[in-house]
Amino acid sequence: MTARVNMADARATVIPDRGLVPLEEILCTEELWRQPQRSPDHETENRALSKLVDALSRSPRTILQTLADTLLEVFKSDSAGMSLLTDGDASFYWAAIAGAWSPHLGGGTPRDFGPCGDVLDCGRPLLFKHWERRYPYLAEATPLAEEGLLVPFYVSGKAVGTIWTIAHSHRRRFDSEDLRQLESLARFASAAYQAVQLLDGQEASRAALESMEAAARSKQQLEAIVETTPECIKIVAPDGTLLQMNAAGRQMVEATTSREIEGASVLDLIAPENRAMWNECHQRVCKGEKLSWEFDIVGLKGARRHMETHGSPIRLPDGTVAQLAITRDVTQRRQDELKIRESEHRFRQLLQSLPAAVYTTDPDGRITFYNEAAVEFAGRRPALGELWCVTWRLYNGDGTRLPHDECPMAVALKENRPIRGAEAIAERPDGTRRWFAPYPTPLQDSSGRLTGAINMLVDITERKESERQQKLLIDELNHRVKNTLATVQSLVAQTARSTEDVDEFQRAVEGRILALSRAHNKLSERRWADAELGELLRSGLEPYLAKGNVVLSGEPVHVPPRVALMMSMAVHELATNAGKYGALTSSEGRIDVTWGAKANGAGLRLRLCWLEQNGPPVLKPTRQGFGIVLLERGIQTELGGKTRVEFSPAGVRCEIDIPLAGEEE
């Protein structure tokens, strides 16, 4: 259905103050900034501008429609167009429309009662929502506008119209980037409008020009367009001579009048290192190509700016082809880009220098960055784009396999929340495993949208190992204490069986417990690895050594804890017996203790000989006392050794022979 909206009708049927919703009801401009933020799309914008400049130089008569078509294409909206003030500024007419509203071409709205008028009244862009609620005549402009974004444009400070883009459904929501681009194109609209005005004027005065195209090419017309456009527009002759530059351009190169620069070589304004490149591009444009490139300029007062230019060939009245360039100052944009790049670089350097494994992913979990510590930790160099984790394989603390897509990083991304307190095991390709604590944290942009995640893997293998060691140590300590208590319990019970009264019992049991304790001391000094036999004997026989009754001779032999404990007990029993009945009962008595370790076929054997001399005559004991049982059965049971005790009249002789190593029982 094509409902042509007639502005005369609109004026006739609508009276401003009659029961309509207020303007605020149909405005939602602030919504533009509530949409998800996106980065400026300079590329699309530049392509559009370049195309428009080209169209302006080739076919100025149709430039307004080209502009409407371009708006539709750039914004991917449903309708777009341009409204111009007419009728002595009493109304707007729709000078160009593209898209769904094309049938309404030539329609329009009153200056004092319509969206275009509102935009000029406010002097700024406005976003409307279902404007027919306030302006009923627009109900005939179908399809209805869900959203309409309008931007005013001006010539020499006077408002002349608006350009606009419309969405007829919820599919398209305009945002702040749309606004930025529409404002940029509004500047071009101003130039295009002037070109058309100029052409209309000439047509009306029936100037003696053969065709409109010829007129557009004339230097005079171009001057008018060029001079008022806010971008730098210039025409450069093939030899580099600056033929024309508009006011905006003069400001960029720090010239106050056109005389300062026009007629001079434009190359003088280009930064020396860019001149060759610039001239090469310029020559190509003058040969018919359309090109875009970037370069630095140095203004007359020395200010350096970074420029982006779109050059099109243009035929001058004398037939030569020059370059028409629309150039914009992108110094700020470039500085911003450099700043972002610099901050990204610093950020990465910082992560790279951390001793902890760190990596980042995009919102889908694909790895975008990892530091060298991560490579070292994982034992592999992951490929960028791999999913979820830098590690080779993962396991839970209980040893079960942990699939990568269920790892803490995957959970953090899928549920958009940081994960803390997790522990897992990473297996490297070489099979080694490391315990680690991950710290995955989702990352959001300023509008709260998930942009990826960062994860730090802290190696806690040493902590886990020391926890395990500590548990082993406590278990072992517990075991030793229990066994020692059981040994003491046995000593007490055995001593009680072989003593007559409490005093004797106390002396005997004390002596045995202290012998055990001395052996413990020697073993503790060497962390229960072993003890040196000579030291054990010296410590056990200390009181007798000073008197010279006991002589020790033997090479240093390190014996394991079981042997050390048993030998200390055995020697204690021998010495006690000697003090009660043997060589230590008289000052002439003498005891020689000799020992040595010898390799013997299967392994190492320790032999110790206890020989008593010059004591009183020895009588064979009448019963098997504690000492004899310990020497004979104890050595055999506990150490797999043999003991021979002789009670010969000249003195007690005891030989102990035990395996030290190699003779595994």
Add this chain to the structure above:
Amino acid sequence: MTSGLAGLRVFVAEDEFHVLQLIEDMLVDLGCTVADSVSSVRTALDRAATIEAHVAVLDVNLRGKPIFPVAQILRDRGIPIVFSTGYGAAGIEPEWQAYPVIQKPFAIDGLGAAIARIAALARPAAAPRSRSP
């Protein structure tokens, strides 16, 4: 000393001489007979196959080696077992955890109760194939 255990023949595996002596003395006091005592797993494996005993008292660890292969032979022969340990119940493999475990150091009453419990459970099936008259 009189106890319900009088006459039981007990097989003992213990590598600490003093503890072995203590157990043997306790068994004698309980009226039992020490059928044999061993202090290494190798010897224990030898004896377990043929020992004539009503009950075995086994230290779970002899010189660093677990006693369970010995326990396996004794169980197959229907001989009830009491474990003794200095490590606590955590040192017992799961399949043996139903058996009585006495913690070192233990008193004669603890040993007697453990033997009585397992011997009562096992009787009469646990009777040795050939009992000494």
